Amino acid sequence: MTKFYTKEHEWVEMAGAQATVGISEHAAHELGDITYVDLPKIGKNVKQFDALSAIESVKAASDIYAPVSGKVTEVNQALDEAPELVNQGAESQGWICKLEGVNEAELGALMDAAAYEEYLKGL
Amino acid sequence: MGYCPNTPDDIRDMLAVIGAASVQELFAPIPPELRAKSFDLPPGMSELELMRLMREKAAACGADITPFIGGGIYDHFIPAAVDHLASRAEFYTAYTPYQPECAQGTLQALYEYQSAICRLTGLEASNASLYDGGTAVAEAALMSLRITDRHKVVLDASVNPLHREIVTGYLHGLSAEAVVVAPDGCASDLARLMASIDDETAAVIVQSPNFFGSVQDFRELAQKAHDHEALLVVSCYPIALGLVASPGEMGADIAVGEGQSLGNHVSFGGPYFGFIATRKRFIRNLPGRIAGETIDHQGRRGFVLTLQAREQHIKRHKATSNICSNQSLCALRGLIFCAALGKKGFEDLGLLNYDKAQYAKSVLGAVRGVDLLNPGATFNEFTVALPKDAAEVVQRLLDKGVAAGVPLGQYYPGMERALVVTVTEKRTKEEIDRLAALLEEVLWS
Numbered sequence: 056m057t058k059f060y061t062k063e064h065e066w067v068e069m070a071g072a073q074a075t076v077g078i079s080e081h082a083a084h085e086l087g088d089i090t091y092v093d094l095p096k097i098g099k100n101v102k103q104f105d106a107l108s109a110i111e112s113v114k115a116a117s118d119i120y121a122p123v124s125g126k127v128t129e130v131n132q133a134l135d136e137a138p139e140l141v142n143q144g145a146e147s148q149g150w151i152c153k154l155e156g157v158n159e160a161e162l163g164a165l166m167d168a169a170a171y172e173e174y175l176k177g178l
Numbered sequence: 179m180g181y182c183p184n185t186p187d188d189i190r191d192m193l194a195v196i197g198a199a200s201v202q203e204l205f206a207p208i209p210p211e212l213r214a215k216s217f218d219l220p221p222g223m224s225e226l227e228l229m230r231l232m233r234e235k236a237a238a239c240g241a242d243i244t245p246f247i248g249g250g251i252y253d254h255f256i257p258a259a260v261d262h263l264a265s266r267a268e269f270y271t272a273y274t275p276y277q278p279e280c281a282q283g284t285l286q287a288l289y290e291y292q293s294a295i296c297r298l299t300g301l302e303a304s305n306a307s308l309y310d311g312g313t314a315v316a317e318a319a320l321m322s323l324r325i326t327d328r329h330k331v332v333l334d335a336s337v338n339p340l341h342r343e344i345v346t347g348y349l350h351g352l353s354a355e356a357v358v359v360a361p362d363g364c365a366s367d368l369a370r371l372m373a374s375i376d377d378e379t380a381a382v383i384v385q386s387p388n389f390f391g392s393v394q395d396f397r398e399l400a401q402k403a404h405d406h407e408a409l410l411v412v413s414c415y416p417i418a419l420g421l422v423a424s425p426g427e428m429g430a431d432i433a434v435g436e437g438q439s440l441g442n443h444v445s446f447g448g449p450y451f452g453f454i455a456t457r458k459r460f461i462r463n464l465p466g467r468i469a470g471e472t473i474d475h476q477g478r479r480g481f482v483l484t485l486q487a488r489e490q491h492i493k494r495h496k497a498t499s500n501i502c503s504n505q506s507l508c509a510l511r512g513l514i515f516c517a518a519l520g521k522k523g524f525e526d527l528g529l530l531n532y533d534k535a536q537y538a539k540s541v542l543g544a545v546r547g548v549d550l551l552n553p554g555a556t557f558n559e560f561t562v563a564l565p566k567d568a569a570e571v572v573q574r575l576l577d578k579g580v581a582a583g584v585p586l587g588q589y590y591p592g593m594e595r596a597l598v599v600t601v602t603e604k605r606t607k608e609e610i611d612r613l614a615a616l617l618e619e620v621l622w623s
Contacts, residue, residue, distance in 0.1 A: 091462065
């Protein structure tokens with residue numbers, strides 16, 4: 056499966072019409088120790104690039120934007136007790152939520168891993 | 179030492195430096211009609227004369243009047259330790275005392291204050307204080323909107339009317355709505371409150387003892403609110419908590435109140451402090467600052483401001499509140515007051531208030547034409563119905579040196595004859611008897 060990235064450092068991975076969403080390894084590293092993930096409410100409908108939820112580190116709080124439009128169907132409850140999972144694996148066990156009803160055409164507005172790598176070099 | 183900041187020599191020197199010939203010339207750019215012609219001050223006087231003058235002025239302003247007024251602000255005894263410890267320079271003159279490396283004492287005091295508030299309210303987390311009781315109720319309403327993602331609160335009309343006004347003002351700006359529920363006589367109408375809760379309700383806001391002095395149990399209301407995934411906010415009177423069930427015991431999710439009764443003098447509107455406490459699971463939605471306990475890299479106990487990512491200096495428009503300051507010194511007085519009394523002392527204080535007010539109820543209730551309006555439980559405050567306009571009666575009693583209470587007509591149309599009378603531990607039997615005798619006199623002679 057292919058991951059796609061936003062300029063705001065979220066990733067999304069599709070499995071059928073279901074998308075898994077998180078923040079990139081780069082973002083997790085830049086934020087430092089994550090202390091809290093404000094998980095989105097299940098059932099929430101979001102549009103691509105709208106604020107989905109927020110993430111807090113020791114000295115910062117940042118919005119997480121929806122990489123694609125969809126409805127939140129599942130959140131990573133483990134982050135409630137162990138937000139550090141994001142630091143340990145932002146693009147694996149530190150996933151934030153799953154979205155359903157995703158229009159795959161929206162992925163065209165995102166970067167693939169190679170393009171994101173290039174984008175990071177330019178920051 | 180000299181008490182005059184600028185001697186004539188000082189003034190001459192300063193004028194010489196800036197090149198002005200006189201003070202009048204210095205102020206020349208200000209149009210003459212805007213300048214003070216003279217200050218109505220007597221010539222200098224000795225400390226003894228000055229103290230006598232100030233005592234006379236204080237007496238003329240009502241310092242000699244015996245207060246039976248409450249309505250949110252109460253005349254309680256303040257142990258000398260409160261003034262003494264709170265005026266220590268380390269606390270009193272500290273500026274921006276929140277850098278943990280240089281303000282461990284202040285942070286520890288706030289941490290202990292929070293612990294005292296948690297003990298009193300029966301809840302798990304407190305912040306380091308808010309401006310006053312009214313903003314505390316409003317912040318609790320905002321908290322409930324954030325937590326539930328809903329836009330309606332049910333507001334009991336027996337909550338302090340001044341506090342309610344702050345709540346509705348805040349909600350108006352947020353396009354949220356307050357559904358105000360009228361009381362049943364002097365008590366909250368529990369049935370109507372419960373019927374007003376629906377799946378759109380963020381919170382139900384009630385107060386006990388309420389503005390009429392009635393004490394109520396809100397356990398059933400808490401259950402009903404929780405059934406609809408709404409919160410219960412209880413505004414409480416901290417001194418009463420020595421005697422009555424705490425908000426936490428009643429199932430409240432947020433407890434708030436005015437902290438003035440805890441070691442702060444009655445003055446013209448403040449400074450006071452508001453307290454707010456909640457369940458641990460809501461701590462990220464608590465407004466204001468929180469002092470926390472931690473250990474340093476050598477394992478030593480230390481104190482810090484914690485969960486700062488909720489605050490506006492980091493989170494900007496997404497902060498939990500636009501309030502970024504707290505009433506540190508007033509809250510400190512509250513802590514010292516609680517510590518000076520201790521658990522037993524707090525219970526005793528509650529009992530004293532209750533007993534004296536019960537006595538007042540019996541003697542005032544015996545005055546011809548006076549009816550007691552709280553059939554249920556009260557603490558140190560109760561409402562009476564008079565045969566005449568309460569505001570007029572209060573004015574006539576003021577002329578006799580007694581402030582008889584808060585007339586309700588100004589807050590509750592139709593209750594022009596109702597008066598809320600407050601009796602704290604400071605009122606003596608003689609003062610209470612005198613109130614009853616004067617009331618009889620004013621009503622019937």
